[in-house]
Amino acid sequence: MLNVIVYGLAIGAVYAATALVYNVMYSTSKVLSVSTGHISMLGGIFGAYFLAQLKLPLIIGLLGAIAVGAAFNYLTELIAVRRVLARSDEHLWLLSTLAVATMISQIMALWWGTEPKPFPRLFPQGFSQGIADQKYWLPIGATIIGAVGLEIFYRRTMYGKLFIATSEDAFAARARGINTDRIRALSYVLSGALGGLAGFAAGQLTFAYFALGFALTLNGFIAIAVGGLGSNLGAVIGGIALGMMSSFATYFFGGEYQQTVAIGVLILVLIVKPEGLFGSKQVRPV
Amino acid sequence: MFARVTPARGLTVLSALLLAFVSTAGVAYAQAKEPIRIGWLSSLTGPLSSAAIAENKGVQFAVDEINKNGGIIGRPVELLTRDTAGEPTKAVNFANQLLHSDKVHFIIGPVNSGETLATVGVVAKAGIPNLIIGALESLTNPKKYPRAYRPIITNGQWIRAANNYAIDTLKKKKVAIVGDTSGYGTASAKQAAEMLEKRGIKPVISLIIDANKADLTDEFSKMKAAGADVIMPWTAATSLLARMLNTRGDMQWDVPIVGHPALMALPVKPLLNKPEYWNNAFAAGYRTSTYDENGKLPPRTVELMEKIKPSLGGKIDFTFWWVQLGYDCVKIIEHAVIKAGSTDPAAIEKAMNETKNLEGSFTTYSWSATERDAFPDADAVMNIAGTFKDGSFQLAPTK
Numbered sequence: 258m259l260n261v262i263v264y265g266l267a268i269g270a271v272y273a274a275t276a277l278v279y280n281v282m283y284s285t286s287k288v289l290s291v292s293t294g295h296i297s298m299l300g301g302i303f304g305a306y307f308l309a310q311l312k313l314p315l316i317i318g319l320l321g322a323i324a325v326g327a328a329f330n331y332l333t334e335l336i337a338v339r340r341v342l343a344r345s346d347e348h349l350w351l352l353s354t355l356a357v358a359t360m361i362s363q364i365m366a367l368w369w370g371t372e373p374k375p376f377p378r379l380f381p382q383g384f385s386q387g388i389a390d391q392k393y394w395l396p397i398g399a400t401i402i403g404a405v406g407l408e409i410f411y412r413r414t415m416y417g418k419l420f421i422a423t424s425e426d427a428f429a430a431r432a433r434g435i436n437t438d439r440i441r442a443l444s445y446v447l448s449g450a451l452g453g454l455a456g457f458a459a460g461q462l463t464f465a466y467f468a469l470g471f472a473l474t475l476n477g478f479i480a481i482a483v484g485g486l487g488s489n490l491g492a493v494i495g496g497i498a499l500g501m502m503s504s505f506a507t508y509f510f511g512g513e514y515q516q517t518v519a520i521g522v523l524i525l526v527l528i529v530k531p532e533g534l535f536g537s538k539q540v541r542p543v
Numbered sequence: 544m545f546a547r548v549t550p551a552r553g554l555t556v557l558s559a560l561l562l563a564f565v566s567t568a569g570v571a572y573a574q575a576k577e578p579i580r581i582g583w584l585s586s587l588t589g590p591l592s593s594a595a596i597a598e599n600k601g602v603q604f605a606v607d608e609i610n611k612n613g614g615i616i617g618r619p620v621e622l623l624t625r626d627t628a629g630e631p632t633k634a635v636n637f638a639n640q641l642l643h644s645d646k647v648h649f650i651i652g653p654v655n656s657g658e659t660l661a662t663v664g665v666v667a668k669a670g671i672p673n674l675i676i677g678a679l680e681s682l683t684n685p686k687k688y689p690r691a692y693r694p695i696i697t698n699g700q701w702i703r704a705a706n707n708y709a710i711d712t713l714k715k716k717k718v719a720i721v722g723d724t725s726g727y728g729t730a731s732a733k734q735a736a737e738m739l740e741k742r743g744i745k746p747v748i749s750l751i752i753d754a755n756k757a758d759l760t761d762e763f764s765k766m767k768a769a770g771a772d773v774i775m776p777w778t779a780a781t782s783l784l785a786r787m788l789n790t791r792g793d794m795q796w797d798v799p800i801v802g803h804p805a806l807m808a809l810p811v812k813p814l815l816n817k818p819e820y821w822n823n824a825f826a827a828g829y830r831t832s833t834y835d836e837n838g839k840l841p842p843r844t845v846e847l848m849e850k851i852k853p854s855l856g857g858k859i860d861f862t863f864w865w866v867q868l869g870y871d872c873v874k875i876i877e878h879a880v881i882k883a884g885s886t887d888p889a890a891i892e893k894a895m896n897e898t899k900n901l902e903g904s905f906t907t908y909s910w911s912a913t914e915r916d917a918f919p920d921a922d923a924v925m926n927i928a929g930t931f932k933d934g935s936f937q938l939a940p941t942k
Contacts, residue, residue: 260758260760260761260764261761264757264758264760264761267757267758268757268758363588366588366589366592367588371588371589371592371593372593372781372782372810373781373782373785373810373814374813374814375813375814384789384792384793384816384817385793385794385795387760392757392758393758462757462758463755463757464757464782464814466755466782469755472755507752507753507756507761508761511750511751512723512724512750512751512752512753512756513724513729513751515724515753515756516724516753
């Protein structure tokens with residue numbers, strides 16, 4: 258049973274990190290990018306590529322994976338978000354980010370291959386460690402670092418305050434002289450780095466696999482919907498709750514019910530508390 | 544009685560006759576040289592591509608070989624390959640394109656059962672002969688799909704071979720069955736349990752696991768607690784199979800794993816925590832890609848291997864039976880066209896129904912008016928996982 262809990266925490270941490278990535282991007286652009294899960298997929302694949310194939314040192318591999326995540330998300334903002342937001346108020350970003358997600362999946366399938374590949378051990382440790390295995394604790398640690406880091410960034414730094422100002426009222430922020438386009442691009446770089454870190458840390462758990470992107474996009478979205486869009490605490494709690502419920506559902510009812518439980522939770526929360534557990538109700542001033 | 548033929552009228556009649564002859568000869572010539580178009584629905588990209596990529600090498604090689612030798616009954620072979628990416632909707636769209644726009648004479652594939660379930664009815668409706676290379680039983684039916692012929696083994700034959708090995712050779716009775724959450728995985732796990740029960744063995748536990756589930760410790764703890772003395776996985780997901788082998792190894796539980804051919808697939812190897820975790824694992828395989836007790840492959844396999852090796856850069860780093868099957872699919876079409884004397888679908892159906900003991904590289908094929916599955920039980924064997932060499936495997940111990 259302890260293993261069910263630890264696995265639920267670990268996979269929940271990956272969902273939580275994806276939910277945090279959603280939040281950072283949403284705060285400045287009001288866009289829920291379909292390519293969010295693909296950032297972590299890239300973190301895992303490039304982490305494995307740098308460490309196992311290019312034999313680079315751990316720190317270089319880690320920084321490389323983070324840089325790839327940041328660069329990919331910056332390109333997403335540039336190609337699929339900026340121009341769409343500039344030309345239309347409709348939710349056309351759904352299509353443009355879906356196109357980016359599909360393209361990056363196909364590119365990775367062609368370059369990396371369609372079979373999962375191993376992610377190397379990051380620290381010397383035997384394989385019969387049970388719940389002490391690093392594959393469980395690395396994603397949990399990365400998500401904690403990401404969540405705490407974001408809180409410090411938002412509360413203690415000038416750029417963090419600019420993010421919050423843009424999030425609360427982009428027009429007012431622009432009137433105050435904030436370059437909101439630049440802030441949005443920065444938020445995509447920051448969230449991309451976080452996604453890359455999460456994918457790198459979870460590599461041993463998920464393997465380096467091109468098809469991981471859409472699964473993480475979906476589960477990260479469920480986590481953010483459950484926790485409440487805009488709330489980082491909600492993202493973490495939503496992700497962990499989803500991971501735990503999936504793990505328990507598999508243990509007690511079998512793997513065939515895992516997705517049913519995840520989608521069931523989403524529907525239930527949307528019915529009972531549409532704004533999520535920690536989300537605030539959208540009030541339109543009149 | 545007869546009208547008098549003037550020179551002018553004679554010239555006109557002669558010209559008309561000449562024109563008619565030239566036109567007829569032209570049409571006949573054009574027909575004789577019309578390419579035989581083969582539609583090849585192959586998941587060359589996507590999550591199930593490794594088998595299709597290998598099979599494509601065999602298909603392409605056979606087409607090149609036939610064309611180099613002058614084609615089939617004087618007609619060149621034109622291969623129209625469509626990448627379905629493993630998606631049933633794409634497979635159906637491409638099948639329709641091949642049937643109605645490209646007007647193919649034959650369709651090979653798709654490669655996976657899930658895609659074939661979607662296309663087999665579409666191809667049957669168009670009346671075009673279809674070589675089925677999915678393993679699910681329901682994909683062939685002489686009444687519903689009269690021109691669908693299967694050269695590959697069926698899922699039931701795989702399961703039977705593995706069940707027989709676990710029960711009769713390994714003498715195991717407490718079976719744990721594992722399937723994945725895909726349609727294939729759940730259906731196969733159910734079928735495996737039913738076939739075991741027919742042999743008087745009720746599985747001690749049956750588990751369905753998400754193919755992407757990253758940790759299987761609890762599933763293995765459950766199987767151990769249930770008293771399982773053999774684990775039988777029915778999934779084509781190499782990551783799930785590798786995780787099963789890793790979990791067993793990490794738990795230091797030396798229970799045999801016996802099941803799906805993907806258990807010995809090469810992509811499993813790099814995912815293993817330790818190479819020895821592949822020991823004590825056995826997978827359903829084929830006599831023609833199995834080394835005998837003397838370490839020799841059957842002559843028909845060696846013959847194709849030697850022919851195709853140069854085009855593969857001198858080495859075979861994928862499961863060779865897929866290449867054999869791809870090669871045979873085109874050679875089966877060649878056999879049917881020669882026997883029928885044309886590409887007329889009705890004539891091809893008759894020729895296929897009368898095919899007896901056609902020796903291919905992969906197996907020996909026989910079909911009839913009531914039998915659409917050609918693979919003989921005798922050619923299904925068990926292999927030792929982790930013994931990959933030149934795309935083939937060692938025979939599992941028989942005692």
